[in-house]
Amino acid sequence: GAVVSQHPSWVICKSGTSVKIECRSLDFQATTMFWYRQFPKQSLMLMATSNEGSKATYEQGVEKDKFLINHASLTLSTLTVTSAHPEDSSFYICSARSLTNEKLFFGSGTQLSVL
Amino acid sequence: AQSVSQHNHHVILSEAASLELGCNYSYGGTVNLFWYVQYPGQHLQLLLKYFSGDPLVKGIKGFEAEFIKSKFSFNLRKPSVQWSDTAEYFCAVISLNTDKLIFGTGTRLQVFP
Numbered sequence: 001g002a003v004v005s006q007h008p009s010w011v012i013c014k015s016g017t018s019v020k021i022e023c024r025s026l027d028f029q030a031t032t033m034f035w036y037r038q039f040p041k042q043s044l045m046l047m048a049t050s051n052e053g054s055k056a057t058y059e060q061g062v063e064k065d066k067f068l069i070n071h072a073s074l075t076l077s078t079l080t081v082t083s084a085h086p087e088d089s090s091f092y093i094c095s096a097r098s099l100t101n102e103k104l105f106f107g108s109g110t111q112l113s114v115l
Numbered sequence: 116a117q118s119v120s121q122h123n124h125h126v127i128l129s130e131a132a133s134l135e136l137g138c139n140y141s142y143g144g145t146v147n148l149f150w151y152v153q154y155p156g157q158h159l160q161l162l163l164k165y166f167s168g169d170p171l172v173k174g175i176k177g178f179e180a181e182f183i184k185s186k187f188s189f190n191l192r193k194p195s196v197q198w199s200d201t202a203e204y205f206c207a208v209i210s211l212n213t214d215k216l217i218f219g220t221g222t223r224l225q226v227f228p
Contacts, residue, residue, distance in 0.1 A: 034159070038216050044151070044159065044207075091216065095159075104153055104203060106218045 003027060004096050006107030013084055014115055021079045021110045023094035028105075029074035030096035035067075038091040038109075047092075050077050074099065084114040117142050119208050121219035128196050128226050136191040136222050138180075138206030145211040148189040150180055153203045153221075162204075165189065176200070201226045 003026040013019050023033055032051050036044040048064075050056040050071035058064045066088075068080040077096075081088055093109040120139045128134060140146065150162040163174025170182040180191045189206060206219040 036159075038209075044161075044216065046159065093216065102155065103223070104159075104205075104221065109216065 004094065004105045004107040006094055006110055008110060009108060010111045010113075012113045012115060015085055016083055018080055018082045019084055019112060021081075021092055021094075021112075023077045023079070023096065023107050025075045025096045025098075025105070028096075029099040030077075031074065031099045032097040033071055033077040034095045034097075034104075035069060035077075035079050036093045036095070038093060044093065047079075081112065084112070086114045088112065089114045117210060117217060119206055119217050119219040121204075121206055121222050123222045124220070125223045126225070128224070130198055130226055130228055131195045132226075134191070134193040134196045134200070134224070136204055136206075136224070138189045138191065138219055140187050140189070140206075140208045140217075142187075142208060142210040142212075147209040147211065148180070148182060149207040149209075149216075150174065150178070150189070150191050151205045151207060151218075153205070155202065159205070162191070196224075196226045198226050198228050200224060 005024045007022045035047045038044050046059050047062045048056045048058045050069045052071050052074050056069035071077040091111050094107040095104050118141045122137050148165040151159045152162050153159050162178050163172050165172045165182045173179050178193050182189050203221045203223050205221045209216050
């Protein structure tokens, strides 16, 4: 079945540094990828929608200069948390929509801890 | 390994039929449970969630789900589906031991008028 690979699965960084999270569709092409954030013990919050080759669409309240999203190819989207702070510590998960059947597949998530 | 199973991959119904989508998880301990829906061309929306209390949870658009702890299940139900319910439905579970949210593989529902 279709697989979305998200890397790294777990990262610890110092406050003020930047962290890049990759989301790859391994055996299908994805026109659209979504980035979500999960706060502890709560449901997902959509951060942004990225379409290949165009700028990401951010949800209200999400800082686009802080959470940089790049979707340079049909199989790769990246989320960069710039100048990370402890309040950015969270679980980030991506999903990719298949070009051929519109089905949505999820990555396994990235746990970010900012010290 | 911890997992969430949705055994119905594709369900086809006529309008007014009743719906039940299965969701089983393999975690032990305390869990929070969610059902999300993705309508064609849109992103995920939360249908309902269970944290604690009454195991029968009412959600939006007439959906409900029942948490049966002994069966590790959280099945989604709707007594009478509509054409507009055509969508993909995802069950998700957070284990309070790990705080990690795991999704099922989704069930595609098609409702015909």
